[in-house]
Every structure is written in structure tokens, then in C-alpha cells.
Amino acid sequence: MSDALLSLRGLNKTFGALKATDDVSLDVASDEIHVIIGPNGAGKSTLIAQVAGALKPDSGSVLLSDEDVTRLGVPARARRGLARTFQVSSLIANFSALANVSLAVQSHQGSSFRLWRSASRDSRLREPAQEALSRVGMAATRCDIPVDELSHGERRQVELAVALALQPRLMLLDEPMAGLGGQDCINMTAVLKRLRGECAILLVEHDMDAVFALADRISVLVYGRVIASGTPQEIRASREVQEAYLGN
Numbered sequence: 001m002s003d004a005l006l007s008l009r010g011l012n013k014t015f016g017a018l019k020a021t022d023d024v025s026l027d028v029a030s031d032e033i034h035v036i037i038g039p040n041g042a043g044k045s046t047l048i049a050q051v052a053g054a055l056k057p058d059s060g061s062v063l064l065s066d067e068d069v070t071r072l073g074v075p076a077r078a079r080r081g082l083a084r085t086f087q088v089s090s091l092i093a094n095f096s097a098l099a100n101v102s103l104a105v106q107s108h109q110g111s112s113f114r115l116w117r118s119a120s121r122d123s124r125l126r127e128p129a130q131e132a133l134s135r136v137g138m139a140a141t142r143c144d145i146p147v148d149e150l151s152h153g154e155r156r157q158v159e160l161a162v163a164l165a166l167q168p169r170l171m172l173l174d175e176p177m178a179g180l181g182g183q184d185c186i187n188m189t190a191v192l193k194r195l196r197g198e199c200a201i202l203l204v205e206h207d208m209d210a211v212f213a214l215a216d217r218i219s220v221l222v223y224g225r226v227i228a229s230g231t232p233q234e235i236r237a238s239r240e241v242q243e244a245y246l247g248n
């Protein structure tokens, strides 16, 4: 038995001649925020997709609590406690924040499809949805507004609430700060900080203020390879990381 909730062992993925994931091994503990950084095209999203089950590695394995889930798809991994947010919004645009999150609660509870239309009116779905929205700092007065009328920052909060409504053991967040302005970034960082310890978080992020404010551990990916993995202090001090990435 290992202490890791998630273990990646020797993952490889190629697209034609391009090695997008090159022998990647890393562990994420059940209470840690593990951040993956690296230049554009380094293979961060490709790696997240393999953890989520959306992309199959050519070789190597993905272990969740020591169970080999490499050959399982997205729904089977979601049932084991894996939730993912995307760089591009995955919300239903003309549904309210509350309806979007209520649907996530419904899918987690496995209740019947017939309830779908009235998900946000059913208190068994609405109350946990409201709680998830309040945990991400969403103003109560904004929860009934269609998400396409919300600000970009608010939509990011709703996406996080959707993930939280699934009561995940591990959240995969692909660039949660993307497109956020200064204050929204600070708010999102504070929300994610409050989630530390409740579930493991594997996070891809370019915003270095957020990365160093949040990370328990950082792995640096360059050309698909992990060139360094360690505490924020170790990563800051690494000459190889400075040369390959942070120095830029």
C-alpha cells in the first residue's frame, strides 16, 4: 500500500512523432494540492486527460488508491471520486448556476432522469447545490441567473461548484485562473486554499502567484517529461527549472 491517492507510473503518450507524455511518474497525496507547471505545449492538458480517463496512455499506469484504473473510462473514474474542470467552460449556458450545480448533485446521487427538468426545484438537489456554490464564494443573489449572463470569474466559480457537488476525492483543475482578472484570481486562489485538505487537488496553472500561493508540491513538465518535482521552495531553487521555465 502507498500513501498516495493518485499514482502515475511511467505514463507515455505520443501523437504521431510527438512525445506529449514521456515516462511521467508522480504521486498526489489525499490532502495535497499538487500543481503542474510548464511552458505552452509541454503536455500538461494531455497528462490531465490521461488522469481523468479521457485519453488512454500508450503505456504506463494510473492508480487511484492503489487500484489500477488505467483502462477505465471517465464515468468509472468519476464514480471512484475523480472530478475535473476544463480550460473551456463545460456549463449549460442557458441554465442558472443553481441548475447547473443541481444537475451535478443529481448525477452524483444517481437520481432518476425524470427529475432532470426540475433539478433546481428539488430540495434534495438544491440544498447541496447551494452549499457547493456558497463554498466557492458565489453570491446568493447570482445563483438564479443563467450562466451565460454571469461574469467569467463567476462562471469559473460555478464550474468549481459543479466539481465539488460530486464530492470528489481528487479534483483535476485545468487552468482555473485562465482569463481571470487580478481580483478574481485572488478570490479563486482563496477559495482553492480553503479546499486544501478536504480533497486532493491536481492543478495545471500558468499564474505563478497562484501556483506558489497554493502548491504543497509542484511538478515541472517540459517536452512531456517531469524535469523536477518538489516543494515550492525546492522548485524555486532548482537551476534546471530556472533555465527551462521559470527563468523565462
Ligand SMILES: Nc1ncnc2c1ncn2[C@@H]1O[C@H](COP(=O)(O)OP(=O)(O)OP(=O)(O)O)[C@@H](O)[C@H]1O
Pocket: 015, 018, 020, 038, 039, 040, 041, 042, 043, 044, 045, 046, 047
Ligand atoms: N489530440 C492531439 N493530437 C495531436 N497532437 C496533440 C493532441 N493533443 C495535444 N497535442 C499536442 O501535444 C502537445 C502537448 O499539448 P498539451 O495541450 O497537453 O500542452 P499544454 O502543456 O497543456 O499546453 P498549454 O499550456 O498551451 O495548454 C502539443 O504539442 C499539442 O499540439
